[in-house]
Amino acid sequence: MSKTRIMTVFGTRPEAIKMIPVVHALRAQPSLDVRVCVTAQHRHMLDQVLEIGGVTPDIDLDLMRDAQSLDELGARLLAGLGPVFDAERPDRILVHGDTLTTMMASMAAYFRQIPVGHVEAGLRSGDIYHPWPEEINRRVTATIADLNFAPTQRAAQALRAENVAPASIHVTGNTVIDALLTTRDQIAAEPALAAALMPVLARFAGKRIVAVTSHRRENFGDGMAAIADAIVRIAVREDVAVVFPVHPNPQVRGPMQHALGDHPRIALIDPLDYPCFVALLDAATLVLTDSGGVQEEAPSFGKPVLVMRTTTERPEGIAAGTALLVGTDADRMVAETIKLLDDADAYAAMARAHNPFGDGHAARRISEITANAHR
Ligand code: UD1
Ligand code: UDP
Numbered sequence: 001m002s003k004t005r006i007m008t009v010f011g012t013r014p015e016a017i018k019m020i021p022v023v024h025a026l027r028a029q030p031s032l033d034v035r036v037c038v039t040a041q042h043r044h045m046l047d048q049v050l051e052i053g054g055v056t057p058d059i060d061l062d063l064m065r066d067a068q069s070l071d072e073l074g075a076r077l078l079a080g081l082g083p084v085f086d087a088e089r090p091d092r093i094l095v096h097g098d099t100l101t102t103m104m105a106s107m108a109a110y111f112r113q114i115p116v117g118h119v120e121a122g123l124r125s126g127d128i129y130h131p132w133p134e135e136i137n138r139r140v141t142a143t144i145a146d147l148n149f150a151p152t153q154r155a156a157q158a159l160r161a162e163n164v165a166p167a168s169i170h171v172t173g174n175t176v177i178d179a180l181l182t183t184r185d186q187i188a189a190e191p192a193l194a195a196a197l198m199p200v201l202a203r204f205a206g207k208r209i210v211a212v213t214s215h216r217r218e219n220f221g222d223g224m225a226a227i228a229d230a231i232v233r234i235a236v237r238e239d240v241a242v243v244f245p246v247h248p249n250p251q252v253r254g255p256m257q258h259a260l261g262d263h264p265r266i267a268l269i270d271p272l273d274y275p276c277f278v279a280l281l282d283a284a285t286l287v288l289t290d291s292g293g294v295q296e297e298a299p300s301f302g303k304p305v306l307v308m309r310t311t312t313e314r315p316e317g318i319a320a321g322t323a324l325l326v327g328t329d330a331d332r333m334v335a336e337t338i339k340l341l342d343d344a345d346a347y348a349a350m351a352r353a354h355n356p357f358g359d360g361h362a363a364r365r366i367s368e369i370t371a372n373a374h375r
Contacts, residue, residue: 007090011041011101020053025367077104098134117147122155173358194279204241211284215247228259230333302353
């Protein structure tokens with residue numbers, strides 16, 4: 001009997017972190033022939049993850065350009081992926097989450113009537129401009145997919161509320177927890193995996209580490225300026241050091257270098273590879289972020305997350321009490337950070353190791369459901 005041809009398609013750092021566990025799990029299914037297509041919407045940050053995750057793409061479209069716009073990237077994705085699907089003729093593609101790669105791969109597959117499985121389906125903020133353009137990328141993908149892997153019950157409910165076919169919805173947990181737990185065990189067995197972070201932590205020995213990440217398009221401009229202002233005001237404290245791996249998007253890197261580039265208690269560093277970033281989360285006292293994935297990871301380490309956004313499609317962390325929406329008002333970001341640093345009760349209330357996003361077995365569930373769909 002011939003095998004079912006599954007093609008995974010992804011292109012950015014977070015998609016790779018969350019899809020590599022799925023690729024490995026799919027490859028353990030004897031009935032599946034698994035191919036990996038990367039769009040390389042990101043280049044260096046994608047390659048970092050692929051190398052450590054032990055995945056060599058079968059197809060690499062190498063699409064990233066410096067300062068790419070949504071429309072030019074979107075056009076290149078569609079024009080690049082269509083011929084790949086024509087040549088490879090997969091029986092199904094699997095996409096992840098909410099990037100332009102996700103939506104355009106789903107469209108290109110739909111144009112050829114190739115079924116689509118959507119990993120991390122059903123996250124909704126209800127606001128099409130927060131996150132922008134991710135909210136619409138997800139909604140379009142959900143209308144096309146016939147397998148929707150919802151990480152949580154809430155995500156499944158959001159899909160049902162949009163009349164997505166109930167039989168297509170499977171609650172699996174989020175594969176980021178698979179990646180995180182595996183990586184944490186790997187670092188414990190081989191601490192050298194996180195060696196590149198150690199000089200940064202040594203520089204700030206004895207200080208409390210505030211880990212920061214930021215990259216959201218809706219925060220470009222005023223939001224980034226407010227975030228930088230808040231960081232400077234937090235770093236006034238001598239007992240604190242800020243470690244900020246800066247996203248290479250020029251709209252982030254430029255303003256952050258300008259505002260924070262030369263400060264004794266702020267380390268602006270290049271994007272960390274995944275084990276080093278996991279080690280940073282472990283070392284941090286608290287996290288300030290507008291990232292999706294980081295909101296999902298930090299609760300596993302019991303680290304409070306201050307979310308620098310006005311809304312989130314991941315409210316499970318807020319409901320669990322481990323994350324707080326602080327918006328992008330500098331006064332609020334500073335006040336909530338100082339409260340966590342100075343008020344032990346407030347800190348303890350948020351610093352509970354508990355993760356509502358998954359149990360570390362999502363990828364296996366997704367691989368089994370995918371294999372069963374083609375029996
Ligand atoms: C993209 C996704 C976003 C996701 C984020 C994760 C879209 C529209 N946006 O945003 O949903 O949360 O990735 O990080 O899909 N760059 C490099 N090297 C890299 C990666 C990026 O130099 O390895 C620079 C390039 O100048 C590139 C720019 O960053 O043009 C923007 O990359 P892009 O993928 O368009 O947007 P992100 O802001 O990274
Ligand atoms: N991450 C990383 N190195 C870094 C910063 C983040 O490996 O220097 C990881 C982080 O652990 C998470 C993912 O990248 O799994 C989040 O990516 P990003 O914030 O770029 O995108 P989002 O999750 O918001 O889509």
